[in-house]
Amino acid sequence: MSACEPGESVGAWLCQAGQLLRAAAIENPRLEARWMLAEAMATTAEVLLREPRAPVAPEASARFTAMLARRARREPLAYILGHAGFWGLDFEVSPATLIPRPDSETIVEAALAHRPGAGRVLDLGTGTGCLLLAVLSEIPDAWGVGLDLRPGAAALAARNAARLGMAGRSAFLAGEWAEALTGRFDLILSNPPYIEAAVIPELMPEVAGHEPGSALDGGADGLDAYRALAPQIARLLAPGGVAVLELGQGQGPDVSALMAGQGLETREIRPDLGEIPRALVISR
Numbered sequence: 001m002s003a004c005e006p007g008e009s010v011g012a013w014l015c016q017a018g019q020l021l022r023a024a025a026i027e028n029p030r031l032e033a034r035w036m037l038a039e040a041m042a043t044t045a046e047v048l049l050r051e052p053r054a055p056v057a058p059e060a061s062a063r064f065t066a067m068l069a070r071r072a073r074r075e076p077l078a079y080i081l082g083h084a085g086f087w088g089l090d091f092e093v094s095p096a097t098l099i100p101r102p103d104s105e106t107i108v109e110a111a112l113a114h115r116p117g118a119g120r121v122l123d124l125g126t127g128t129g130c131l132l133l134a135v136l137s138e139i140p141d142a143w144g145v146g147l148d149l150r151p152g153a154a155a156l157a158a159r160n161a162a163r164l165g166m167a168g169r170s171a172f173l174a175g176e177w178a179e180a181l182t183g184r185f186d187l188i189l190s191n192p193p194y195i196e197a198a199v200i201p202e203l204m205p206e207v208a209g210h211e212p213g214s215a216l217d218g219g220a221d222g223l224d225a226y227r228a229l230a231p232q233i234a235r236l237l238a239p240g241g242v243a244v245l246e247l248g249q250g251q252g253p254d255v256s257a258l259m260a261g262q263g264l265e266t267r268e269i270r271p272d273l274g275e276i277p278r279a280l281v282i283s284r
Helices: 010-023 029-041 045-050 058-072 077-081 102-114 130-138 151-163 197-202 224-236 252-260
Strands: 083-086 089-092 120-124 143-148 170-174 185-190 237-246 265-271 277-283
Touching: 010 029, 010 058, 029 045, 029 058, 029 077, 058 077, 077 083, 083 102, 089 130, 089 151, 102 130, 102 185, 102 237, 102 265, 102 277, 120 130, 120 224, 130 143, 130 151, 130 170, 130 185, 143 151, 151 170, 185 224, 224 237, 224 252, 252 265, 252 277
Parallel strands: 120 143, 120 185, 143 170, 185 237
Antiparallel strands: 083 089, 237 277, 265 277
């Protein structure tokens, strides 16, 4: 391991931080260090690249040191930064919610392809609100409801709607799936918990040790949430409406069968960027 240049410059701090994160088995240590230092200094990673000899103020170095300690313990970077990107939008995140993932953008793509003129949108298990708000950003006349079991997640999603200028077109509620809802929706979205309970301890430390278990745990076979969702979707989906559900790997046939038991027909199973079947599109 090469020695780092001594001092309090951006370059010196990034070198030392990269070595610390590499020792903690972080996959992209220098890149993550740059993002955290930019956050600590209230600037951008691009500015740090241009100005490696710029001094790091004591207050910023203290914030950066605390961030590094958290990341070395394998806390997710998004929780440390407090935000994450999704569909070109910036979302506040917290340990009350799953971190938005690029694979989930497949749900938005499928929703817009199959129901581009949706007026009323429902997001079950909304988390940060990323699915609902991404769709609303593309359909200016639409209005939506996001529901989450965790009150902290519903409150965070409402803050994201306000930050993104969509508070007037959305509402976020805490509750058990959709049992208390009435009315019909043109588009229903959901990224439910679908990981088999026994598999969760084997996941990356960032996921198994930090993201909310209730948003991950799909029961013994990973299908518990879909069993609960199927009758609610059948009840709430408007004539001509479409529902789009995120799938775990290999779950397409089983989830399609559960939905068929409620009179819902599979229209498409859309793959994500890794060619894994990810978005189940269903209708009446």
